Each structure stands twice: as C-alpha cells, then as structure tokens.
Amino acid sequence: MLYNYNMNKKFVKNDEVFEYIFEQKNVKNINIRVRRDGSVYVSAPFGVPVKKLEEFVHSKAADIIASVTAIKEATHDFCQGCTIYHLGKPYTVKYVSGKVTLTDDTLFTPSESAFHKWEKEKASAIITDVCKRLYPLFEGFCPAFPEICFRRMVSKWGVCRPLQNRITFNTALVRTPTECIEYVVCHEFVHFLHPDHSKRFYDTLSRLLPDWKERKETLGKFHI
Numbered sequence: 001m002l003y004n005y006n007m008n009k010k011f012v013k014n015d016e017v018f019e020y021i022f023e024q025k026n027v028k029n030i031n032i033r034v035r036r037d038g039s040v041y042v043s044a045p046f047g048v049p050v051k052k053l054e055e056f057v058h059s060k061a062a063d064i065i066a067s068v069t070a071i072k073e074a075t076h077d078f079c080q081g082c083t084i085y086h087l088g089k090p091y092t093v094k095y096v097s098g099k100v101t102l103t104d105d106t107l108f109t110p111s112e113s114a115f116h117k118w119e120k121e122k123a124s125a126i127i128t129d130v131c132k133r134l135y136p137l138f139e140g141f142c143p144a145f146p147e148i149c150f151r152r153m154v155s156k157w158g159v160c161r162p163l164q165n166r167i168t169f170n171t172a173l174v175r176t177p178t179e180c181i182e183y184v185v186c187h188e189f190v191h192f193l194h195p196d197h198s199k200r201f202y203d204t205l206s207r208l209l210p211d212w213k214e215r216k217e218t219l220g221k222f223h224i
Helices: 050-059 061-077 112-137 171-175 178-190 199-208 212-219
Strands: 006-013 016-025 031-034 040-045 083-086 089-095 106-109 147-151 158-161 166-170
Touching: 006 050, 006 061, 016 061, 031 061, 040 050, 050 061, 083 112, 083 171, 106 112, 112 147, 112 166, 112 171, 112 178, 158 178, 166 171, 166 178, 171 178, 178 199, 178 212
Parallel strands: 016 040, 089 106, 147 166
Antiparallel strands: 006 016, 031 040, 083 089, 158 166
16 A cells, blocks of 8 residues: 555654654655654655555654654743743743742743743642542542643643553643643543543533533633
8 A cells, every 4th residue: 555645644652643744755765854833744755655654753753753842942932031821820931040930920940941840840739739629529430549640742731541540731731720720630530431532521521510611712722
C-alpha cells in the first residue's frame, strides 16, 4: 500500500495527537522538518510503504515534539513584557534576579525556565488540592485516589489513564480560573467510569457538574 502524493497524517505520543503534512517527492530519504509556524512537514521518496513511513515518524516523535514546543515557547508563550495568566488573572512578565514572585499585576522571574519550574510547583499544589476536594464525588467508581502527575503538554489540559489509576494534568492549567480547573478535574475523573466521550460520559458529567458547558467555554479563552 502506498500513500497518495500529498496528505495530512497524525501520530500519537503520550496520549497527545500530533498532525503532520506528508508529501511524496523526488528525494532519496525520508525527511522531517518543523516549520517556523510549528507545523510538521514530512517528505519521502515515491513508493515508500505506509508502515516504513509511520515507523520512522514515530521513532522521531520525541524530537518532533521538542521542536514544536520550543517554537511555541519562542514565538508567543513567554517573553519580557508579555502577559501570562495565573488562576485566570493576567500578569506582565518582567525579568529580574532572584526568585519568581507575583505582585498585583506583575510576574517577576529570573528566567523562563525558573518560571516553568515555579508554575509546575504551583500547579501541583493547587490542582492536587482541587482533586482531593472533589474526589468524594467519584469514590463510587474510582478504585482509589488516583496518582496525580504534572507535565507540560501542547494540546491537552489533562489525560486520564484508568487502567493505571493515573491522571496527568497540563501544568498550564494553573493559568486558568479555579472553576476551569474544577471542570478539567471532573472531566478526567469521569473517565474512570466512561473512558470515551459517549452520551453516558456527558450525562454523568452533567449530573456532577451541571454548569460544565459554561466552564468549558471559559476555558476555551485560554491557550495551552
């Protein structure tokens, strides 16, 4: 089986879906390029089998994701004078020596890496507290209080792994208001009962969090 000349494809890494543009052309090898806008372009010789191409892309998945993340950070995520959010409130970023601190309207940080470390610590404390506060709603279908993990993600606010009894949250979730954090926590907890997004999933979510649609709409105003 061969690919068509030009098409969009996807690959999955750590439960996140990443798209890339594939093109067959007059080249000798399979090539992967992450463009300046963060899009991923893959070119390969005519006649490359599907399996060989996908295996190659998957083998380079970690490098692709690292490049996409770096481009997003460099272009719009964090810089001197930009606006960053914490619990829904905007702060202007200012580089200074010392530790990360917040005032009424300014976030002071010695570096971007220091900020992300600080943000992960805040996310861990705040989101874990929300999980513990809402857990009694889910005791009936959660085998035990799940393992709560945190990492930066580029396309999801949270990922639930029911078989591992684990939920991983995007550290950037702490940038959104508390009501949005509560929505994402509830959303992921419901996956222990309904792993998909079926009608039963949303019926359960609506019963436990009747205003989830309004919360989701608010969440949509924030960028990962």
